Amino acid sequence: MDALGLVNAAFDLVVIVLLPAVALGAVMSADLFKAIILFITLGLLLALTWVRLAAPDVALAEAAIGSGLMGALLLSARERLARTRPGRDRRTSHYPRWMTHPPPRRSHRAVSPWAASGLVLIAVAGLTAAVVTLPHEAAGLAPEVARQTPQRDLANQVTFVLLDARGYDTLLEIGVLLLAVAAVWSLGEAPEPPQNAAGPMLQGFVGTVGPIMVLVAGYLLWAGTDAPGGAFQAGVMLGALGVLLSLAGRHPLARLPGWALRLAVVSGPMLFLAVGVTMIGLGRHFLEYPQAHAKALILLIEATAMISIGVILVSLYAGGRPLSDESGTRKGRL
Amino acid sequence: MNPFLGYALSGVLLIGIGLYGAIVYGHLLRKIIALNVMSGGIFLVFIALARRAPGVADPVPHAMVITGIVVAVCASAVALVLSVRVAVETGQAALPGDHEDRA
């Protein structure tokens, strides 16, 4: 083994040991804040791992979503929970009495740690047995993908799988995003953001970084057909910018009229569906792009998806439907 | 040497740790963190196995894991919003019968 190989092997070993150690801390740390910080660290470690395992697209997604956005969501939920004062804050449900019930009196007993440990040991033993017996070399579908991508003029094979070969999965996945927004909005209005959040530092930082982030998002989208990147990574970049703006007290969606917000959320999935259905109209299968226009169609789908994803992620972070929403959810409208 | 096996076994440990936390801890944020650790472990197994392809990595699991990451964050976002509503309604950040453990 040469020197570089040795360094790599040592690096791998360190990461392999660190991952479960940090995970243990994230799950078991006595202090919840510390647990969240360790969880964010775990996400960054995983992103590093994806790089080591030759998965740069996953690394980008993990760093932005799995670590960054999840971290922001967890921290804001922790802060909201801390602000919740039972009694003072208890909202009477706005639903008729006959639709609601008090929480059940008798309920479940927590599982004992011993039983849980037993279950976990069985699961880990079985999985270890399975993983070690897998063949140590397996091509998977890599040769098949390599055979098909040249036809499509898409050098990024992951984008090819996500948007073309398995585009249907991705359509449903954007459906999951849309569904998550519907679910969050159906749960009620967004809580009041904390008043004292934005210092002048953050304000200035966002002012400088914001335009750069928009540029990066555009680049990730454009380059994503040939280099690591794509609609999700770009959309998350926009979403992250929105979250930063929210933190700085400049709520990016608050000024949008309700219909514009809803249009932005829905347009990505709707355009994806429309492209799919148009293909049926042309006598092809659903989402079966014609050879000559495949790349252009994919870019079009990705561009609208990016905007929807960005807006959806900011909406998820807001934690409820916007106060400006005049969607008929005010009392008396429906 | 191909490091896939080490990473895959590390992923298995992550799954175990996450599962344990999700079962044992009562505080809702802890449960959600544990679930995400668990899915991180599953993604790790997935990507590690994709590294066994000679030369390049298999891009199909990469695409599936990106899908998985997005689905996981969506579900977590809904779970977090629900947790806050539950705390507002019931006064504790745990499900009935569970304890908040340590904050």
Add this chain to the structure above:
Amino acid sequence: MIALAVAVSCPIWAIVVPLVGAALTMLWPRRATFVGAAATLTTLAVVTALTARIAQTGVQRYAVGGWGAPLGIDLYADGLSAILLAITAAVAAGVSLYGLRYFRAVSVLAYFWTLWLFVWAALNALFLSGDIFNLYVTLELVGLSAVALVALAGGGAALTGALRYLLVSLVGSASYLLGVALLYGQYAVLDIASLGAQVQPDTVTWVAMAAMFAGLMLKTALFPLHFWLPAAHGAAPAPVSAVLSGLVVKASFYILVRLWLQLFPIAVPAPGQLLGALGAAAILWGSIQALRQERLKMLLAYSTVAQIGYLFLVFPLADTVAAQTAWLGVLMFIASHALAKSALFLCAGNILRYYGHDRVHKLGGAARGEPVTFFALGLAGVSLIGLPPSGGFIAKWLLIEAAMASGQWWWVLVMVTGAFLAATYVFRVLGDGLISGTVSARRQVVAPGMAGAALLLALGATVLGFLAVPMDELRQIGWPLVAVRGGQP
């Protein structure tokens, strides 16, 4: 004209139409009822066309994106898919009709339509999927939309029930995804049919199967993994409870059946017997708990725990001479329980509205006050117990016959006991309604559409008793691996 019929009966429409409907209700919430009703009718039409096409021309395979397996995702629609699609459409018709009136006074109407169309699209996508990873995505869609629907009721019980449901559901689908990762690692395909041709009885395959089965059993709420179900199904709004108990738990059971039929490498008796034993325990435990409930919706939720048990009795019978009878029986059971239980939950919603409560021992006078609802309650109850003439009767008859024919008489004992217990809790509800007690003062009018929807579903459960033969014909279309499993003596 023929070209149009072919185009309309393409499987993808059953997914695209409700999905578009869901997106449009989000875009246009003030017209949600109109959009929702239009989407419902269109979806019913395309599902009918698809089912008819499967019945006439056999198995449909549709390569989404034109790639085809192994690289692309194929939709796969055989008789089994057709039956589940049809059951879903029938329940959906009733629930949509009910939803038109039920949520009228409430500000959550638009979200009901969005989320409900999402569930429907996801269920159709799940029943049509031929790809194990795509199944994972559909499973998550079903779970997440179902959770959000539960939370629509608001209040502590619904929110805690919904959250527990979500967390459990995430563990279940994570476990399923782990199995997918292992299977892909071993065989490098995701298409179920291709996988089925390759599977070997090795360690990786068994561990993957165990992970997938465990996750799906959790999502199906098989005893003792049912702990989350009563709170979620009992606290949800009535039409949502109907969807959850009638359809959603069957979705994960459907995947179990697919895996069992198409991916199990060899026939081994132990897993089947274990699943059967858990099913038997579910029947007894769920029924006894149902008897002890004070509130009608909780009674019905525990009854679902019990009825899920019957579904799992098919596994010990599936590798015997009586396999075909057992499979028909369990499909009949799925259909009749879907219709009867959704009818019962809609009735419970009507009773809640009429009385302002659903306490079982205070329902005196319901027979006179709400005759249509009460009649629907009776009809659906008959099917739930398994009395003739009803789908529930045929279903239990077939399962008992299969158990006798394969010499496993102990399952018969369980089923008969379960029917006796079901009769006890159903008559506990009906009996109190028949006796004209004091009717409480505060009563609300139940819209005719709401009573009618419950009655339609209950009638469906009854009529189903006469449809065993066509259902069996549909079932045999592309019945998985008849030559290898499930048919041989």
